[in-house]
Amino acid sequence: MITKFQVAYKNLQRKRTRSLLTLVGIALSAWVLVSLLGFNQGYEKALNQDIDNMGFELMIMAKGCPYEAATLMLKGGTGLKYIGESIMEDIAKEPEVDKAFPMLMSAVFDPNKGQSGGIAGYFGVDAKSFSELKPSLKFRQGKWFTSTDTYEAVMGYEAAELEQREVGDMILMPEKNVEFKVVGILERTGTQDDGTIFVPLKTLQKIFNRPNELTTIGIKLKKGVDSARFEEKLYKLPDVQVVSLAQVKDTIMKLISTAKVMVLSIASIAILIAMVGVINTILMSVHERFQEIGILKTIGAMPWDIFKLIWIETLILCAIGGILGIGLALILSKVTGILIRYVMPYAPSGGLVLIDLRLVLVTMAAILCIGLLSGLYPAWKAGRIRPLEAIRSEVAR
């Protein structure tokens, strides 16, 4: 006994090139769709992870543009405005605050960085509070500096690799001509910490002539505290800008949402084109087999049998195309992530395209639904062919 599935599958092999091209169209659409949906959930997860890795919920800095503040926080750029260290003490006294962390970010031009020089970022921190803030940081070599005013440095993984430094080596801060002794090298984190050089807070304040000044204060709240309400309270402090991580996340998501809408539109067009391709392929196949379908009806096929036969062909094409496209998206997810990172104004660290089982199943279901829709018209048309028309067309030959 031969099944309708076997008949449909073997028929698709009749015009191999045409079936293959249709498959490629579906596979490419599936690839775009699954990569895009994977990006949608991957980007958000990576962003959340980046924000979680920061170890605090609120950040205080001198008044300025909130986008600049967000970039400063996430990319480790230089803040040109400063706040007084005394604010730290006021904040630490608040009952909602679990911990507060002072930070001073500075940058110098390093002529030896890259081909034509570049900015080297220095991060002045208090070793004790900073290690509490980021317990996930692990040392590849060495440990944190011993006090807040020594000329010691802890290098991020990439910074150490770039400078080719080991614990015990000296590094020179360009422009300021100050030397630091490397006392620790961090393991890779996948965040901006990898490219940062951490030095004691007091030392950095002294070098840049910013005594008792900070660029940022990170605030970790006690459990159960309403961060929005506390944020309002912080605005009573003079000349400060409060940035909540939720706010930062929201801002970035809004920034990329326009790009996402555009890409989604392009993906929808790609799917539409693939759908038209499927309809065209199956319609051509029905047209070419006009007589054959008529003969199938004379040998006992009901209109519904023919409808099913043609529908199965469409489903086979979409199922194979979908599987190929999803496979392609899985294999190339890293490459897609790199491409997206290249074109996005800000991309968090970690994998940008996250394809999980749920996404695979949802995409597959969507492609099969599209396949069923695409097959409706050709299948209906084939089901309506009358045996006599087929025989007459034979006579016409």
Place this chain on the structure above:
Amino acid sequence: MNQNNISIEAVNLTKVYSRGSEKIRAVNDVSLRINRGDFISIIGPSGSGKTTLINLLGFLDNPTSGELRLGERAIFNHGKHLSERELTKIRREIYGYIFQNFYLIPTLTVMENVMLPLTFYMKPGTEDEAVKLLKLLGMEHRKDHLPGQISGGEMQRVAIARAMVNRPEILLADEPTGNLDTKRSGEIVEVLKGLNRSVGLTIIMVTHNPELARCAARMFEMRDGQISEIDRKSP
């Protein structure tokens, strides 16, 4: 004549086609009685209406007027006819069809082509019919071949097996040897004669080859839409 013995009966069957303002009577007032187990051939020149008649007798087309009965059941009765669904049910139950161009599915093997009708409808007890038929028609050794790998005569044998797989009562053959040489044509007609004799199959064959037509037990001639039986006993 015993009514139960009648397979198909046509009374004043007429089919009129319109070509622009012109009316063409392709089948004109044909009355015909075909008994169970008959092997009849219909000959005639091109355009004489023989294909139209076989389509009417096979319920593939509706007559303009007249009556057509299958046994005691009226299929067409002066403009009244069964629904397409009902006709399809009767067709797959009663008829087997073979055509000049074979219409085998090129991607299916010989065996799969023969079994194809069973995908849509299977009479009880026909599970092993495909194997038996291929053996009977001398095509068993070709069962795994694709249609493109066998000769025209063999393809028509496969088409006959496909038409026979659901054990039809009537086999309609429209120019079954039209694409075959004389030797292969003779072989195919011998196959049809064998089936007529061995299983009592009613066969209606349309051909324009008088020599092949003479192999049938009864011969009819179509001319200008009208039919007449040729008396075989006359010199």
